[in-house]
Amino acid sequence: MDGKMVEIPKPTKFRYFAKRYDLEWLLFNRFHKAASVRGFLTPKEFFTVVSWRADLTKDLIKKSNVKLREKIRAATRDVLDDGVTKTLREKLERLLQIRGVGIPVASAVLAVCFPDRYAVLDPRAWHFLYKWSKKGQLNRQWGSIKHKTVSTDKNQALRDYLNYNRILSRLADYALEDLPRSKRLRNLNKALWAFESEMKMRRFLRGLK
Structure with a gap:
């Protein structure tokens, strides 16, 4: 001291x-x-x-x-x-x-x-939307994700994000309309991240005895 x-x-x-x-x-x-x-x-x-x-x-x-x-x-x-x-x-x-x-x-x-217009491109949120699209749970109203991961090609990745942001914006206005617009996209981003994380944890726990 x-x-x-x-x-x-x-x-x-x-x-x-x-x-x-x-x-x-x-x-x-x-x-x-x-x-x-x-x-x-x-x-x-x-x-x-x-x-x-x-x-x-x-x-x-x-x-x-x-x-x-x-x-x-x-x-x-x-x-x-x-x-x-x-x-x-x-x-x-x-x-x-x-x-x-x-x-x-x-x-x-x-x-x-x-924050009221653009979402973070998050791989877990992307993967969750991809799975929804594959199962037919996302329709023409929302749009769809065609491939499992974001392209490594910069031009295609740009188009991927435009599509991703369009889908999330529509879902955010539908699912979180009670929130201020500035908080909808970020909260939806976090919700999709949590959904995907929880699914991974459940699959992991099912493998434990």
Whole structure:
């Protein structure tokens, strides 16, 4: 002990950081609001979203320089401006110009910036929709997922996400119409993730004696 007194934070600080334990609170509240006002994501915010969606942050940060950080600000500024990037395809294509960013990460950035319009491309949610489609539980009203995984081809993956987001948007408005529009897609994303996880756990437990 160096004899230095450590001040215990106020109770409000404990509650504040307890909320931040769930990274989504930071992304979909603080980052979303700040970006909406500022007009772009800062590099730190961008890398936090990337870290949440995929384990690529260390590589990106190692390669990060003034030029890359400025590209992030410019790209997210264009994405947040509907007058510059008018469609979902245009927003995706703009984000894909950032080195190291693929469709899954781009979808996460869009979901943070526009939670009422865009869903995170989650492999478990995708697989659940694929199984529903295969069983005929998704019809023309919702659309369907034709293949088991998202394509590794960037152009096809872009089309896959456009279809995926269209299906989730329709399902979210149907299943979660009691929630504010800004919360529907994220809650549906989490519900599908939980459904798929529970099914995997049940299959695992059935194999135990």
